[in-house]
Amino acid sequence: MKQTTTLWSLLLTLLMAVTMGTAQETVTPRLQAAPAGTSLRAGGTLTGFGYADRSAEPDYVGVGATNIYLSAYILLPDVGANKIEKISFPAVKADKVAYLLVLSADGKKTLYNQKCEIAAGVNEMTLTTPFATEAGKRYLVGFATKAVGSNEGDKFVLPFDGKIEMDDALTVAYGKDPFPTDKSTPETFNLGSAKGAKLGSVLVFVTLQDNSKLQNRGYLVSADGNFMMATKDEKRPTKLSLRNIGMNEITSFDLTYQFGAGEVKTIAQTVTPALAVGQMGEYTFEIPAEAEGMGTVHFAIAKVNGQKNAYADNRVDLPYKVGDFSAMIDRETVILERFTSEKCGNCPGADRYVKADIDKMKAAGLRVSYIMYHSGYFSDFLTMPESEKLYRYFYPDKGSYAPAMSINRTYLPKEGALVQHAAGYNPNEWTTKMKNDKQGVKIERIDQTISDGTLEAVVSGVALKNCFDPEDLYLTVIVTEDNIPARSQSGAGKGYKHQAVPRLFLTAPTGNKLKVEADGKFKVTLRGTLRPTWVGSQCHVVAIVHPSITQPNRANRAVHTAETAPLGFGLANEPVAPAQAPIVTAENGYLSILGRVDAFELYDMSGALVTTNVGTRLLPGTYIIRIFSDLRVYTSKVIVR
Structure with missing residues (x-):
């Protein structure tokens, strides 16, 4: 029941x-x-x-x-x-x-x-x-x-x-x-x-008394298609959901579509088998991008069974951006943004779905960023005011829930939102969807320096010609922390830990408007105060370039690109070396570190982790060491003779 x-x-x-x-x-x-x-x-x-x-x-x-x-x-x-x-x-x-x-x-x-x-x-x-x-x-x-x-x-x-x-x-x-x-x-x-x-x-x-006007009626429920960054006349698959609310079976209908205020085009569709009364059918069309520029493409069902449809004015709209986007590159990055709370007993159970998505996308060669906001359901000790201001733009107009997740802030027509339950994302389907997508912006560097508890992050990159709207480009940068012990997570046993939790917003929660130079390059310097209670070795800097998430049309909010760097390191692991860096030596195959050390990681030249223990005897060779100290990260080479 x-x-x-x-x-x-x-x-x-x-x-x-x-x-x-x-x-x-x-x-x-x-x-x-x-x-x-x-x-x-x-x-x-x-x-x-x-x-x-x-x-x-x-x-x-x-x-x-x-x-x-x-x-x-x-x-x-x-x-x-x-x-x-x-x-x-x-x-x-x-x-x-x-x-x-x-x-x-x-x-x-x-x-x-x-x-x-x-x-x-x-x-x-x-x-x-x-x-x-x-x-x-x-x-x-x-x-x-x-x-x-x-x-x-x-x-x-x-x-x-x-x-x-x-x-x-x-x-x-x-x-x-x-x-x-x-x-x-x-x-x-x-x-x-x-x-x-x-x-x-x-x-x-x-x-x-008279049902003659109710015989042939079709209600267009939703349209699912992507006309963003399309070239003129390029055909994009669009799936339409039609509900038969009339009294006759639907054997045919006329679909109309219109790019902005342009010409209304009609596609006649034969329905085989017929769509029964009260049922919903899904039909896919190859719709050509017919107008250069930006706007909204309007879909409607003009006729049903050859008769004028009473719901011809019931439009479903999708945004379009049509032009020359030949400079765009294959998608390299994806961001997953999740909403949770310690009061959500169902949230820990969603972890496995998130892991499956991340693992599949990484295996396909995508760089995956991940943020887990403690907002949108109940607040807890990890909730930030900035997250509370941000979450509402992911959800439908009324209500929110947890666990909910967004992939690249992609609009989901059936949800009327950028989120759905984490279990709703099929890893194979969404990995293919992201791999087939394009991106017009690249973040090339996240340079960082840390001095007296202040982080300075310089985010730089390039926006590719004709591949972005210069009036609608924003940058959001967030410092996150992993492995934070839960206090009273509902639905989880003792020892549960929170991952990718926002600790510091270096920009406004909805992003800072990003200025691009004439040659397409951008460079932004941001500063923020780090707290000594945060574990620096578990922190990351996540940079997101995106259109405005506050714009009314949710389908225009998809992320251009996102990159993640360890706190204190750039994207290519450039070292941060302020004064008073610990001194590393190696004698008789054993490491010796002089100075304040919270933890360290030693890697061989292939990038494989060798040890985190000074008691490990090392073979002769060249190594890379990362030392974590008071939210600073130091990197240097170590030669063992």
Whole structure:
């Protein structure tokens, strides 16, 4: 049996989230879950027009309180001069005083209300007086009920299908009154949207007197394609998801696409086998990049089965950047950014998925950077104010969860965000995706000096001609630390350690705007104070070059490049050698180090680690030693005779 979820909000907008078993945890601590106590199907059927999957077993949501009216609606399409005869929906709780409702499209005016009695199970309610619709108008149609009784389960009453979010089936409301009046306030009636809550669509269905305008209808759910850094006329694969919300099978449809304000192009698609009523199909098209410049490409379904689609205006947009990007190079770097908390019991279980991604990408020759922000769910002793300012740009408009992860800040259309659960990334698929990608910026050096606890990092590189937007280029630099012992990590045993934790932002959390010289080169000097409690040998400097992560179009936020250097070392392990460096000698095959030493690592000339112990007798030869002392790192050659 499915779980029900609390819809909690005492604000002016609704905050919603769904409990996903052990897959993820929601951000709002006051959200609760409880099992549904009644058979959800009750032997009935859901008839009429709707957006949701009528065969789905519902999720039920509420505000976590009783004695308050909750309502859910779908936005009826233009059905012409017609009549609404029935409203159908499932219910988990009986309610003797509920209401059938028809509101204006903006939800501000009640056009029809009828008292009714809701039964547990499927309800198919006939309107006492059929409601007459007008041609050219749309209406919110649904029902209102109170969370009856005093048990936890009584608070969960609004039905969602748990499948695909459709904008026209996401309207919900709560308040002291069941519907809006001329005297309504946010306290008496508060209308909002469940978009981004991942509950799917509202399970409300409408029976009309004349269904002729509902025969052939297709709802474009999402588009997944990449038109960034494309050359003119280059074809890019684009996968579209189409839901059949009409009353006939879909055997054909016309897809339209438009680059910016350019010419609208049409592709006729035959659907074999036919797309059944209530089902969703995925179709891939090779779309040519037809306009040079930057903008948004618009997708829509203009016709279904040869008839004009009522949802032709329901566009899905993707960003494009088309031009001459011949200077771009094959992708060399990838960054994984993860969100966690010690209060997230599911987060330690995601470690294996992250490791699989990193291992696979490194094996393919990609340089992988990794950051683990303690934000976006609950705060803990490792949460930084900068991380709190940053995380919101990765998530959907409402809500956040952990464990969540982003690869290269790549937009995920089905998530409506840059993140998904770490388990959602298939290592083989995403390694191939990254290897087939291009990058137009290179970080060539991260030079570092450390003096009296102050780090000076100089990040330099080159932005390749025509491969970036000079008005939308930013640099973020973060110092991270590995192997930090957890204090009370939920879901993990004793000895759990946190990796790649941000300790110091050398730039603003959303990045500093990056100026590129005429020859394409850039060089930025940054400074920050290191704390003596940090273990220098476990620290790294991560530099990220990216477009603005605050821009409204999430699909434009993908990272150009990212590089990681050990604290005190450049990308090529150039040594940092301030005064008072420890003195290293070798006598009779044994090392001797004079000066302050926290730890050291000795490597042979092939780069293999030989020892970290002064008690190891060494064979004659030349070695490289790295000495860690008070957050400084010293590198030198050692010759053993």
